[in-house]
Amino acid sequence: MEVSAIFDIGKTNKKFFLLDSDFKEVYREYTRFEEITDDDGFPCEDLDNLIDWMTKVYFKMANHPEYQIKSLNFSTYGASLVHLDAQGNRVAPFYNYLKPFPEELKERFVKDHGEKHAFELTTASPFMGMLNSGLQLYYLKYTKPELFSKIKRSVHFPQYLSALFTNEYVTDFTSLGCHTGLWDMANNKYAQWVIDEGLEDLMCPVVPSDTNFLKNGVRIGVGIHDSSSALVPYYNANHHPFTLISTGTWSICMNMYNQSVLTPEELNADCLNFLNPKGLSVKASRLFLGKHLSNTAREVSEYFGVDYQAYKSLKKSGLFVSKRMEETKLLFDHSVLKPERYGYENDPAPDFSIFDSYEDAMSQFFDEITDLQIQSLRLTLGQSEVKNIYVDGGFSSSEIFVQFLADKLPEYHVYSSSFPLGSALGAAVVVNHRNLPEGFLEKVYNVKLTEAVL
Structure with missing residues (x-):
């Protein structure tokens, strides 16, 4: 049976589905993981454990005699970035979007880039600190400069999971547009504050969410x-x-x-x-x-x-x-x-x-x-x-x-x-x-x- 494999990764539940050619569910697997802590002791996703589970589940079903996986895609929560070096290795914790954003850093942002309402109207998103994934990069630049200097590429969570299977690094529209604070909605480009801070250079090429790559006969989506x-x-x-x-x-x-x-x-x-x-x-x-x-x-x-x-x-x-x-x-x-x-x-x-x-x-x-x-x-x-x-x-x-x-x-x-x-x-x-x-x-x-x- 030809099937589509989908990882649906929520904050709490991690799910894997196989859907047949009519998009009916033929297999599912759920799991949960205990959170670990980041370098400041704040709870965060155990990314290593998640990746290990995903890899085992996928290859178990890829080798299953009953199923032939023809496509693979990823749906995950947003407002989360994975930070990589030039070789694609993670160089920072996978920070939780609920992590507090320092008030003094907010004041610095306003001083350097104008009142927050201008940020909000330009990016069509409330100023929410770490829930604006763009501000996660701003946070790293000014609170952890040594760590920030190691970052060569920052990848949105769905695209990072996709890249584990394709080694292709991109940004899809839906990840970019979910209250990241990165995108100038009216002018369809990165916001001026992103350019001024030199953060645009860390971003991956922007592509439609239906972009995919053919790897070993499997159509692999970029995530959403x-x-x-x-x-x-x-x-x-x-x-x-x-x-x-x-x-x-x-x-x-x-x-x-x-x-x-x-x-x-x-x-x-x-x-x-x-x-x-x-x-x-x-x-x-x-x-x-x-x-x-x-x-x-x-x-x-x-x-x-x-x-x-x-x-x-x-x-x-x-x-x-x-x-x-x-x-x-x-x-x-x-x-x-x-x-x-x-x-x-x-x-x-x-x-x-x-x-x-x-x-x-x-x-x-x-x-x-x-x-x-x-x-x-x-x-x-x-x-x-x-x-x-x-x-x-x-x-x-x-x-x-x-x-x-x-x-x-x-x-x-x-x-x-x-x-x-x-x-x-x-x-x-x-x-x-x-x-x-x-x-x-x-x-x-x-x-x-x-x-x-x-």
Whole structure:
């Protein structure tokens, strides 16, 4: 059987899939790794362990008598660079994008390159420190100059994994366009601050995300940013305007039909522009929703003495009535989501005793996070003609989450995918240069409409 092999590397879960010629899954393998620490003692990805696992899994399946791998691609989280010397050896830790960015360095950047709002409007990304992978290079240049001097090439994470199999070093549009702070969106070139700092010389040639190299009879893709990859199957198989909510650790709303220029107000609400595989702009907004849900669910389950995983099977009750006395006053601590930016008042010390049961408490929590999700969503909707909203990834299997969205957005059609394979499927579509037929998502991946119940 001829198959496509896809590595889908998230911050938590590392996945490997084989998809047949119809893009149906025929094999999967998941793993997780404990983090190690960088040279400052901050947690980071164990890249050696990851590479060892990937190599073993790939060659195990390449030698499997049942499968013939014809293509290989990589979908990974963004905002991460691998720093190499002239021989392709790693010369620096694989720094975590959650690593704090020194305040004094931010002040230096502003002094040398102008106010941060100019950086944000030019690169269509909020100033987020290490979450702007370009600023990771700036950080190394001025805090670790000896280490920085060893760097001859900095490679985005998806392209680094691809290069392990091809020895070809490039930059794809989606990795470049995921809040890196590197790219001047309006002028389609590296930002002036990147050029002034001499960082452009460390970057690899920019190519479309469907670029691939033929190695030993296998078509090997250059890799793709996972959130952008999740968008691919939906616009490939869909002839109607839509917005995608790609969920996981981050919940990211993406609308390629909103071409309006980013405003300072949108930037302050964590709205930004991505680049799609062809280098075109995609309006996006972000919420750190997945981790927030799991942390809160653990606290609530401990309080009520129920299984931590119980929230995954919750359904929205028709009897649910919010306990909020005012619509904008929240009963849970959502500080990690910064609800004030949407006009909500956070509760930093929630009182679980006001709830009758675990189900009552978690229903209230889902009511609140879907309010915040909708505010984030509306940033990307803008004045576009979108009427279809797709929920992809981990939250797509949460019936209560999707039903709350559908009930609160009766003017839209809200769809969910019961099989969250979006990122891997997008990587497979891109490397194979394939078009998906109309109805593919409904037939193969059980994408279904959730009707509003009013």
